[in-house]
Amino acid sequence: MSDKTTTAPPATDAVTFEIDGRTLTVPKGTLLVEAAKLLDIEIPIFCYEPRLGPPIGACRMCLVEIEGSRGLQTGCSTVATPDMVVYTQTQQVKDAQDGVLELLLANHPLDCPVCDKGGECPLQDRTFEFGPGETRFVEPKRHFPKPLDLSPLVAIDRERCIACYRCVRFSQDVAEDGQLTFQDRGEQTEVATFSGEPYTSNFTGNIIDLCPVGALTSIPYRFVSRPWDIQNAPSVCAHCSVGCNTELTTREGEIKRVTGRPEPNMDVEEGWLCDKGRWAYDTSRSSDRIAEPILRDGVGERSVTIDRAVGSAAAILLRQGIRAAVLVGPKATVEEGFLARRLAETTLRGAPVSRLGIPSAGLGPLREVPSAQLGDLDRADLVVVVGGDPANQQPIVELRLRKARRRGAKIVSVGPRPHSVDALGETMRTAPGALAGGLEGLAERIAAAKHPVVCWDEADLAAEPAAAAALANALSTNAGARQIELGNGANGAGLRAIGLETSGVLDALEAGIVDVLVTIHANPCAGAGSERWTAAAAKAKCVIEIGTHRTALTTRADVVLPALSAYEREGVLVSMNGRAQRLRPAAAGPAGAAPAWELLIALAHRLGTPPRERTPAQVFSTIAASYPAFAGMTYSTLGSLGQPLIATSAPAIPPSAVEPSGEGLALVVTTPIFGGDARRSEALARVRPAPELALHPSVAAANGLATGSMVRVSSPHGSCVLPLRTDERLAETGAYVWLGLGAGTEALLPAGRSSVRVTVAPEATV
């Protein structure tokens, strides 16, 4: 189905017409439902959902009267025309609404009190507002087998289904996974998958949000809360760099549910969420959550009050001649990054401070190309995806790319990984480490396109500066060209924007000139270069850790300060392509924990440099006054949808050495959607892939490796053992592994994630 038909034609012509006696002017092509909203008139709907494509006019809830038309017309599909006279409140319309509701309810079970949707159910709400008082249906109701699991995460109760087509259209026309369809016909119509197989996709949860009744419900949320004892708050997802806008549901301070925003952010996620963003909230109460402050000193290890812990941390930092270093992880908010930087540079008098992430070297020219919002993909005619695997690493991008393709954009993907975006258009498979080769010929196409957008993977292009330079060049040929960085970490871009760079702390630790390592939402010993970090950190005499979950440092840190997670604290995150958005505190978090920003302020007080700011909003004002990228922004200008950063010129950091380290196969790493910080999620356990090494069959054969056998993968930086899978589509020069599944694959990477080669050898089974 083409989305083209839904785009309102350019508002060159306006149409003036009348609804309920009031005159209004709308752009040509405006549907009556949309026009009515402008006058705060509600035309009730069930099947209408513009994000799913053109209206289908199936539920008949939206019938309105139009002067001169025979019978009632569907407001969801009728376009306003000049001088049209529309009535939405006549007796005839009310009777029709009554009628549709009565008919929908005829076979609908009367189990609202035990239905998860009860209290926030559009069918229930419409019935209150527009519906019949009581049903006249005395016949036995239609019967389907009782609730079943549609997938490990979504339950279906077909008796409640009103056949509104929303879930089916989402599957067919938005996610394009083709799995959900209607089967049978007439009153026997039911939503189904092929042969009753489980519905598997990275976006299954959206059908729960779309369902206007309780037919599709979240299994993790089943019977968890009732609508009258929950609170909802708008926030932002911090499980990847995209920054999807979310709504958080809490009960008694605990996070119970994450859903898409009822008022979507059309520039970012368009109201959709991936299943990680929706269900990984249980990670905020996983067993490795740091729940209380820990102090380790001469007396031993014990939990203390947070005040006492902050005091102890300050005491360590106040010791005479102490040399500190501060490391900030990509989940720290902009405010926390800023406070950390000020702590290091001012309070701790120039202590090294850096962020954990991918170095900016060589990426400057690319980042200077004007950046696009994801919503701009809707208007692109050419989209080039360079490197990466957005479907896994920036999941919502997949949906936006699919939509772009439906609207006529050509999609070209270049890179070493086979991934689901390939199927959307052309693929130029490159050998690992040879992105530049795949870009040849693209320059002309970018130059010739009207609205080309290049989505490029931060890690891959940082590892291949020549490709980054070539891509920047290609983009410079077309003033209309835009770029979207497929970045890493919930706030990697925000930390960069306040000048935090990746170098400094590691070298200082290795040089033995750091006595105290302070980490803030950072887990260096489990990421790229983990072995090097582990050795380097061992040289610091003291560690002060501020974080949410246990890390390798937690067991030795002198002071552990439990921090609040993204579900629990306030602050600003900057998404991968530079959109500043607000995180809102919805859940309470562990009683002993505090937000890192507050801990940093408290620390600064104890260290004799009391900051002026007492709230994140105030810290953000200071940032806005200090960094041009944030100029003029405040919490209120960010509002609920956020703002793109102001373009500034990036510091020109020349590319560093490009020679890959090691010998053998080029290592290709990908973080799977349900890995990374979501690997702690119990809800997602059943859909998470297992760790593996993937090789081209010929490579496996050449190395004497059998499918399924255990293989030791070694690089100069570390090694790990993985079961082998072979895949014809892979390059014969590459070794492909998942990151973020707790299998130690990170150890293979050098700190900074530059290119690396690995050797593979059979591992004797124990």
Added chain:
Amino acid sequence: MPIMNSVYRHRENGGAPLTSLDAYRAAGGYAGMQKALTEMEPDEVLYALTRSGLRGRGGAGFPMGRKASFLPKSSPVPTYLVCNADESEPGTFKDREIMEMNPFQLLEGMVIAGYAIAAHRGYIYIRGEYEHQARILDDAVRQAREAGLLGSALPRAGYDFDITIYRGAGAYICGEETGLLESLEGKRGQPRLKPPFPAVAGLYGCPTLINNVETLAAVPPIMVNGADWYAGIGPEKSPGTKLFSVSGHVMAPGNYEVVLGETTLRELIFDMAGGMRRERKFKACWVGGSSVPVLASQHLDTPLDYESLAAAGTFLGSGGCIVMDDSGCIVRASLRLAHFYRHESCGKCTPCREGTGWLEKILQRMVDGEGRVADLDLLQSLFGRIAGKTLCALADGAVAPIKSAIELFREDFVRVIEAGSPVPAPMEVAHV
């Protein structure tokens, strides 16, 4: 017999089948195509069709020429002709006769209509149950292709036209024109939202003309004899002849070709179809298939044409005339129709999906002896909630016969309800 003209050659031919091309040619076949393609420009053909006054015989009775003229005059994408041979309206079997007895007249009509709208491909969407008829069409298409009467050797240089026989698989809704298109496009046959109408965006989104078998088969004689000839048969607004399929409690069920406006319902039922069996009394008849309001004996003298039947409160529809004598029970008959519509509702829109099932359940209760007088009011109110509220006309068709039955035969319903016991199944005999 009140037939004065026959438009369908096999009927003129004394009823012998014209399934071989030679036989059809011997009966004068393909003269219409020859004339249209060699002597007329496409817009002249279109104009002739418009002037002939030929109205669609599939049910809605929309003037064919006018519908064809809604197609864009020049289109950057292909235009298509689709013949609706889904013939699933209860009581209707006239298209079956044409396809069985006279397939070439349909093919010839399609070439002419295709020429008029600059289409190069036509599809005959035939219901899956008509496999036997589909094979006759397959064979006729083969013969016509071999003789250069389909394909690229047509008697008009530069004009080619071919026909595909597409078999349905059992779904009444695929007779609704947009449900048909969806089915032909390989989807579930669920009607589309209109507008856009098929003339603008039909098959594969391209301009498409959809006509019924009987409509298209009437085209060749119009070419041969001229638009005026056809327009001159019968009344001005309902010219031409129409096949009526008569079924039910009559002596001689079958198809009868009547001149519209010049034959009454009584003549159709009593003169042509032989009247009631076993001296029974006429009770009711659904004259245009089952999707139309029922008529009673007071309507028997209504002339059979679109306007007169509308004035009598019903529709000419498909011309499937189902007759019931006084041995039949109108409540049971209504239930059986409700069952049909419930079974055939595609399920896309709420009022039809839920409403047809509800109607059936209420009527079933009545027939089971558990009706309540209040059910009649409930039904009345449900009719208003279903009819006119849906995407396609199936739901209207479900309501019309039952609503009218309650209006015309209320006392029968009341009697059944008050009896409070199951209506005995009438002991029918299989044939007279």
Added chain:
Amino acid sequence: MTADQIRAHIDQIRHEFAQERSLILPALKFAQTEKGYLTADDLAAVAEATNLSQAFVESVATFYDRLYLETTGRWVISVCITLPCMLRGSDELLHHICERLGLDHHGGTTPDGMFTVQEAQCLGACDRAACIQVNADAMRGPLTNEDADRLLDELRAAPAPTEYAR
């Protein structure tokens, strides 16, 4: 049936359609001729041959009455029960056939796999009411109970059809 067999069949008519999707009904109907019904494997083969998703193919297949996703007997007897046939005794006829075959009164499949009896909606042969259709043969009617008995006997004795048109 295999995807290759289906592909070979639809390749002959592929050029007649601007979109490949139109081949789905011809493909399903052809696949069904093998056994008279479609298994999940058949649906998967159709999906493969038409480049459509399996779910979509199943969704289309379940929409139509004459595509069978459950085992059918060698002979599928469709007894029209719509009003015109009802008026001429179709209920009796159906009742009789079902009784004779020991089936539920709304039809079913005999345990020996010989017959499936089903209620059909108007078959377009109301002039031959009460009428029936065996597989996809020409309609038969009018049928008395005795005619039906005779037909059942004939069918039972007849060799299996070479292809199961439905």
